[in-house]
Amino acid sequence: MLNLTFWLQYIRVFLSILCISLYTYIKSRVFGNRKRVPPLFDRNCKIAVVGGGIGGVSAAYALLRSGYKNVTIYEARDKLGGNAKTHLWQSDRYNITTGLSVLAWPLIFRNYIHLLNELNIPTTMVELPFFIHDKQNNSVFAHGKQSAEYNTDLKRWSRMVNTVRWLTEYLSGKDASLYHFAFLNPFNYIPMRSLSLLFGVSNRFWHHVVVPMYASSFLSTKLSFIPSSILPTIDSLISLQPNQIPTMQTWIQTSIDVFDKMTQGATVKTNHPVTKVRIQRKSNSQIMININEEDVNYERIIFACNADATVKALTSGRTNISSLLKLMLSNVTYGDDDDLNLLDGVIHRDINILPVEYANELRCNYANYIDLKYDSTSQLYYHYNTFILSSWLPNVHAMLQDNRIEHETMEPMLVTYAPNNQPAPKIDQKKIFGKVDNRRAHPSLSFRNQTIALLMRLVQGENGMYFCGNAVTPANGHDLSLISGFAVAELIGAKYPFGENQSALQDFNRFKRMCVN
The missing domain is CATH 3.90.660 (Polyamine Oxidase; Chain A, domain 2)
Structure with a gap:
């Protein structure tokens, strides 16, 4: 009964996300997306980044390289790094x-x-x-x-x-690229365990070799429903x-040198968990963002933390967010959920x-x-x-x-x-x-999470909010979160930092086609 209840709830949420996403897309195409803000051309504006993992730090890095002078990173722990502990x-x-x-x-x-x-x-x-x-x-x-x-x-x-x-x-x-995605690829919709059974892979091999070895990378033993398309990677x-x-x-x-160098020029606030975010939109479309009731106000905010913390901070700050955004962020699941x-x-x-x-x-x-x-x-x-x-x-x-x-x-x-x-x-x-x-560190590699990641494009820039990091990407990975930070920085107005490197640029554009454009 528990399994049946779980799957009924899973399917209900999945269909709700798809329906509201379709409604949001049609509405924005017909009437425009009034909640989405334009890029910031004033390099003196204040931008907040919530989360000091590779996603948040990469967003700050791209903004700083493009001349934005007032970038502040909030990190709940005593040092930057996220999952790179x-x-x-x-x-x-x-x-x-x-x-x-x-x-x-x-x-x-x-x-x-x-x-x-x-x-x-x-x-x-x-x-x-x-x-x-x-x-x-x-x-x-x-x-x-x-x-x-x-x-x-x-x-x-x-x-x-x-x-x-x-x-x-x-x-x-x-x-070879991590960012190839084709909707017509049937292996996007066939779970890895099911495919292995079709190819005659034994239960013993699955439990004795596949799960133990891959669990070390995913930090999860629940691998059966991972889409088969990820197998070559x-x-x-x-x-x-x-x-x-x-x-x-x-x-x-170690990775410490990387985070130190990437954040030169930024204001870094470690031991600063963000518990309350209040976002107000003035009549002239100006955005005013307040964090933890501090004296300073920001004009854009990038959430690069786990989805639970984002929803809690926005709710505590009594910020009105769209039904689609709340539904998606509230239903991102993590490895420790199951x-x-x-x-x-x-x-x-x-x-x-x-x-x-x-x-x-x-x-x-x-x-x-x-x-x-x-x-x-x-x-x-x-x-x-x-x-x-x-x-x-x-x-x-x-x-x-x-x-x-x-x-x-x-x-x-x-x-x-x-x-x-x-x-x-x-x-x-x-x-x-x-x-x-590792609690709330690794989102589940489920179909629902991947669908949420692909649909986040519909809410990026909503009232000055942007989202990056592994909570809103199709899988867990340092490179993937890094690129997601570059992508939201570009939406704000920054330039992609490695445009002269053709292979890196190709992967960046592939990611944008998959999750942003």
Whole structure:
């Protein structure tokens, strides 16, 4: 009954969004969109950005580069970064800061890579092999290790990915991009799990390999309803083929330098959660935006925070917003709405979390260790996922070399996620240094969320409000949120910052066709 109720509610909201969107579109085409404000040509006007993740910071960066002088970023936490969280590891011999999440990216992140080049941020290529361990059946599936157990499934999976890739290239061109979107592509509407069954992929392979490996990237084990069209992209990031070790780019140091350089010239207010936004429109169409009842008023506001916080701030400020905007923002769902398995990561240095027989190999050579367990009572699979940061991060390797420390003698730098409603892993309390909280961090990769992202174009600029970041984009990704920030800055009046780079510009224009124009 619960599942039926859930799906009836899901479909009702989905249809409501479509109907109100159609009404809004027709009305704006016939009578014009009176709520949408024109671009700002006065570079001295005041613009507020709510949220200091890559989406909000990229919007501020584009505005500043275009000469806007009064850009203020509000960030609820004590530092910028959003999902690109960092941690300071301290010991008697050294202190070093590393990332905790958003650690590397593929070469198809063209805009982000060009940004790093513009900022003179040094990067390097790294390998990120995975290791999945099923203790109950004494089996291992890992990059760099040959296993005949899943040969048939691997061939079927590869055939499935290639089929999706072929049709996507046929409809959108062979130039690899995250931003190819064709409404005629049937794989946009076929869930990944359903397609895998059509191609004969076994349940065992799905639960033992696909979900554990991809959950590390999506921070969610609920992957069944992800649209199949994303398969070629996922496969290019993390291949399931044991002989194809994932290779990506990362910073020589950390993401901190990126956010520091991007916000030069902006006013940054950390530890400033935005709880109340009051927007008034004067008779001469002038916009007056007040945040938290402060003395200053802004003329435009960019929301780059989670959808819940946006709705709450506007409601608390008694700001009138359109039915469509409220309906869409109120129904953006996050991974923690239906999956509590990868919310809290434990930051620690206890090597005993790794199995004794593989500990040395894992601490030196693997980026992820996934302990797979099956509960016969509930008939569910659970994953204890440990990110082994010290095995591959460039600044850790440099620190070891500078201090003449052997890798095998150093306590590893680990982040472990335990499944919900399962016994917590035994970690030495003296070696725990904090937690990672991923609540409201990753919107679900559902059809409804993707539809909301595609329809946000109808409300961008409404009474001086703009929206960017992963809450209003079709998927989670540093490059995607970055471009969304550039796009809303352009709507305000800024110039796209990388117009001289043809490949980056192409991706930007593809994103705009998909989500803005």
